[in-house]
Amino acid sequence: MxxxxxxxxxxxxxxxxxxxxxTLAFLIPNFTYDSYFHLRQVEHITNTGLPLYEDPLSYGGRELVFLPFFHYFIALFDxxxxxxxxxxxxxxxxxxxxxxxxxxxxxxxxxxxxxxxxxxxxxxxxxxxxxxxxxxxxxxxxxxxxxxxxxxxxxxxxxxxxxxxxxxxxxxxxxxxxxxxxxxxxxxxxxxxxxxxxxxxxxxxxxxxxxxxxxxxxxxxxxxxxxxxxxxxxxxxxxxxxxxxxxxxxxxxxxxxxxxxxxxxxxxxxxxxxxxxxxxxxxxxxxxxxxxxxxxxxxxxxxxxxxxxxxxxxxxxxxxxxxxxxxxxxxxxxxxxxxxxxxxxxxxxxxxxxxxxxxxxxxQQEVPSEEEVIAFKTLQVNTPPDARVLALLKEGHLVTYYGQRKNLMDGQFALIPDIEERFADSQLLYTTSFQTQAIGIMDKYNLRYLMITSQARKRFDITIFKYFDTDCFQRIYKNETRVYKTTCTLTTLE
Incomplete structure (x- = not known):
């Protein structure tokens, strides 16, 4: 006693x-990047009673494996x-x-x-x-x-x-x-x-x-x-x-x-x-x-x-x-x-x-800014429901949670067979100077939308995609975060 x-x-x-x-939690806006995976799972349990083990958005559609008690526990309060x-x-x-x-x-x-x-x-x-x-x-x-x-x-x-x-x-x-x-x-x-x-x-x-x-x-x-x-x-x-x-x-x-x-x-x-x-x-x-x-x-x-x-x-x-x-x-x-x-x-x-x-x-927690959250939310308005969107690896859960769109990658790596190739390709899309290489990768994953946030600029030391031009890329959202739609494929370029 x-x-x-x-x-x-x-x-x-x-x-x-x-x-x-x-006090700190409410003074600091939003959540850490990994939190958005758990938020999405809790929402799904609240709405359906079951975890989202078959995810149609992560990696464009995949199977998830995880232990569910934490999400049920949070869903109880939800x-x-x-x-x-x-x-x-x-x-x-x-x-x-x-x-x-x-x-x-x-x-x-x-x-x-x-x-x-x-x-x-x-x-x-x-x-x-x-x-x-x-x-x-x-x-x-x-x-x-x-x-x-x-x-x-x-x-x-x-x-x-x-x-x-x-x-x-x-x-x-x-x-x-x-x-x-x-x-x-x-x-x-x-x-x-x-x-x-x-x-x-x-x-x-x-x-x-x-x-x-x-x-x-x-x-x-x-x-x-x-x-x-x-x-x-x-x-x-x-x-x-x-x-x-x-x-x-x-x-x-x-x-x-x-x-x-x-x-x-x-x-x-x-x-x-x-x-x-x-x-x-x-x-x-x-x-x-x-x-x-x-x-x-x-x-x-x-x-x-x-x-x-x-x-x-x-x-x-x-x-x-x-x-x-x-x-x-x-x-x-x-x-x-x-x-x-x-x-x-x-x-x-x-x-x-x-x-x-x-x-x-x-x-010093890494959390998305309010402006970035707004940009991800606009994906619901500016892109079709089956759109696939490029964002940083850590931003992948923002694409699925706020944008409700398919991402190229996120932090849930298990059961993804081509993970090494996919990660290398995602990095190339931010670093390559060659438009044909970039569009080839986008065709490969059926990517038609690309996001560049302040985090991406800092991570790759860029201000814009090096292969960007107005013939193949249309800007659909402009702020500190920018969203582009690609209008070209390798076939049209040829």
Missing amino acids: IDKQARKWLIAIFVVTLATRL LFLPLELVAKIIPNLLIAGLTIIVYLLGKKITADTPAALFSALVAGFLPILFFTNALTVESLFFPLVFLAIYLFMNLPEKKYVYGYITVFLLLSLTSSATFLLLVGFGIYLLLSLVEGKKINRAELELILFSTFFYLWIQLIFFKSVLLQEGIGFIWQNIPSAIIAEYFPAISITQALVLVSIIPFVAGIWVVYRSLFQLKNTRAFLLISLVISTTILTWLRLIQFEASLGFVSIILAILFASFYQEALIFLAKTKIAHLHRRFSLALIILLLPTLVYPALAAAW
Whole structure:
């Protein structure tokens, strides 16, 4: 149970975190580019009751594969509130709720209320989680996975067993990244055996159950991907030219920026001490999860930002151990009387190193401008219903969501057989100087409309398509974003 005083502080941390996130979410217009895929799925579930697995617009028409629980969860709120309002409130509410779960975990490993409150404060303002305008699966996955960890750490009480099973079932239907938890369980069992820690029978049974259930769910939803792409399904069929953007090498500098230097250093110090001195066996599972996630990231088996978000929350929890051990150390020194000031000094240090980077991360989110959104919406008016439209890869979901037209590409790469060729062709349409080459590519994909936004100009350092002329291209929308219709084919050119 949370005592009355701690409850007040915890509520204050939660409210400040949520208020900050919502303020930024509503000050910053629109959503991150990937969010529009999820918005479209939620809309379809609200209207039909089913996910859009056969998408007539993405890549000109294709099959989609994904786990649907997140979209059903958001669609539940869409029944009562406007979707764009739901998409800004619910994800931020979920991430803010992590402060409560992190507090419970911090209290579990330290039995120290102030230490756990510091963990909650750190978790509330982790820069890697401060993408306030992102409607993504991670906003539900992170609270669920750490709730599962908390329930697991309270075994074998029966109510926690049932709670864990329920949460894990939802996790398995939310994100394939749930395998991070399973690999962590494996490292946890190994560490326990090495150190002679007795393994609870309930823990072992639930780990086996979790593993088999997770594999069963993945086979149900992703069997076709596994059969078509083999082991390559791990890398999600991402084009080789951009795979380093999704699975980059581990960068300590980037980790320090996105996690914040004090929680990062403190967490790594706690992991080191626990591994080589092993005084806090209650943190075994959390340390195992840090090790497993680091290994998977180093092997490039999980996307860097997802793994960093996962590890950053664990480091926030371990910050409770750092705080507790720091106070114990101070008590043994000649400045023991300053231990009260230590908490104040820590808060003062955290403000510039944690809060400022979090706010900066929110303001630097990549979102389409209002002008670009208007341009994509005009596709519904300026193009026929079966039109195919060229836009940047990250803008592909804007074509399908706002324009309701077919795109050439978007960020859903799975089950696209010609992905390398298609990506190379999409880049050529922005870079080639040869009109015949460009029109040949457009004929190949039946593309008749091309968009050039400020993002495209910046990405390719162009102001207009190099092969543009008034004989073959007609401008149908002019603003900062421009839309062109091609009136030529290779046949007419000949």
